Amino acid sequence: AQSVTQLDSHVSVSEGTPVLLRCNYSSSYSPSLFWYVQHPNKGLQLLLKYTSAATLVKGINGFEAEFKKSETSFHLTKPSAHMSDAAEYFCVVSDLNNAGNMLTFGGGTRLMVKP
Amino acid sequence: GAVVSQHPSWVICKSGTSVKIECRSLDFQATTMFWYRQFPKQSLMLMATSNEGSKATYEQGVEKDKFLINHASLTLSTLTVTSAHPEDSSFYICSARDKGLEPQHFGDGTRLSIL
Numbered sequence: 001a002q003s004v005t006q007l008d009s010h011v012s013v014s015e016g017t018p019v020l021l022r023c024n025y026s027s028s029y030s031p032s033l034f035w036y037v038q039h040p041n042k043g044l045q046l047l048l049k050y051t052s053a054a055t056l057v058k059g060i061n062g063f064e065a066e067f068k069k070s071e072t073s074f075h076l077t078k079p080s081a082h083m084s085d086a087a088e089y090f091c092v093v094s095d096l097n098n099a100g101n102m103l104t105f106g107g108g109t110r111l112m113v114k115p
Numbered sequence: 116g117a118v119v120s121q122h123p124s125w126v127i128c129k130s131g132t133s134v135k136i137e138c139r140s141l142d143f144q145a146t147t148m149f150w151y152r153q154f155p156k157q158s159l160m161l162m163a164t165s166n167e168g169s170k171a172t173y174e175q176g177v178e179k180d181k182f183l184i185n186h187a188s189l190t191l192s193t194l195t196v197t198s199a200h201p202e203d204s205s206f207y208i209c210s211a212r213d214k215g216l217e218p219q220h221f222g223d224g225t226r227l228s229i230l
Contacts, residue, residue: 043223
């Protein structure tokens with residue numbers, strides 16, 4: 001069984017300051033991990049993915065995440081927040097060895113960016 | 116590439132009406148599509164897996180007769196909410212994988228409001 005825990009339901013930062021969204025996972029196999037962003041009344045847009053290659057993954061819009069197996073973490077970071085980054089962020093795990101190939105979603109983190 | 120189009124984006128209808136939501140993969144073929152439901156300020160809940168040319172696989176607790184899924188072609192899956200009631204009001208999102216590989220690509224979602 002796999003699970004994802006996003007440690008903060010809400011994160012508030014000031015524009016221009018760093019962003020850290022925390023994610024811990026558990027998986028019986030070698031997982032693939034993803035971060036998606038959702039703006040209001042929209043679907044999910046892929047920010048980045050980890051699929052057992054480089055542990056530091058760079059995504060779109062300046063976001064990156066580091067896979068740390070020893071800590072079972074996949075935290076999302078960005079050096080400098082923009083107002084347009086305000087949205088809901090989901091950490092997602094996929095168990096590639098599971099024939100069902102299902103996604104397991106974290107509870108989401110709402111990022112608020114103050115001017 | 117890998118665009119998923121979902122239609123309609125918003126629908127409001129009376130109780131007892133059946134509503135059909137379409138999910139199309141625009142530039143790739145999708146043997147498998149997924150239907151999710153999202154309640155306000157919550158994460159996505161997988162409802163069912165839609166398989167081209169065969170019956171959908173429903174998650175536990177999802178009524179098959181209430182949420183009819185048809186996946187008649189490699190680029191189109193439909194979700195029909197039959198005899199919709201106010202408790203069916205929600206945000207429904209579909210996704211698809213290109214060549215069965217991760218990541219899943221999401222549509223923009225359909226907001227269903229039943230009066």
